[in-house]
Amino acid sequence: MNVLVIGCGRLGSRLAGILDEQGHDVTVVDADPDSFHNLKKDFSGITIVGMPMDIKALRNAGVEGCDAMAVVTPDDNLNITVSQMAREFFGIDNVVARISDPLRENVFKSFGLKTVCPTKLAGDAISTALTLPWESKTVTLGTSTATFHIKEVDYAHDGIRLSEVPKDDGEVIFGVIASDGQMTLCRGGNENPVLEEGDRVVLASVID
Structure with missing residues (x-):
């Protein structure tokens, strides 16, 4: 090109x-x-x-x-x-x-x-790095950038359904990483497992 x-x-x-x-x-x-x-x-x-x-x-x-x-x-x-x-x-x-x-x-x-917009991308990346324990990942497709970050299921949320996981505006649930490291993708179907302490929920959102 x-x-x-x-x-x-x-x-x-x-x-x-x-x-x-x-x-x-x-x-x-x-x-x-x-x-x-x-x-x-x-x-x-x-x-x-x-x-x-x-x-x-x-x-x-x-x-x-x-x-x-x-x-x-x-x-x-x-x-x-x-x-x-x-x-x-x-x-x-x-x-x-x-x-x-x-x-x-x-x-x-x-x-x-x-x-x-580098300003917007940097702001979102720094905010995520400050507030989330696992390193976030960003993927750019076309001119849009999506970020993926992880929330760990703590004692207070042990036993809740996946659909009950707290999310910010614009976030969707991408998948679940079980305590043994195996990841299950959410395909938009009827997946709504019960989460256990130590599981990790992968959230995705478009940041630009």
């Missing part, structure tokens, strides 16, 4: 490196030539110095032939403008934009743009 990455800060350089390692053809655009020092020494893609909103710079970067674009500068306003240019002017359907302010997420979505 031919991917254009706009912005070569910490996020942009890491993304470009991952895509490059996966074998994609990657071109990175940034107005500051020093930003390309963030890239790994073995980065095999192309770097273009230019303003992200400059149509000439985008054309020099091969925007008209790219399959996807990631717009990941620190400036939300710049990201939404460049993303709209990519979709409306150059006809690129697969555009993902970074937003730093979670409150502006709806603005981006109203334009039909796919977004990722």
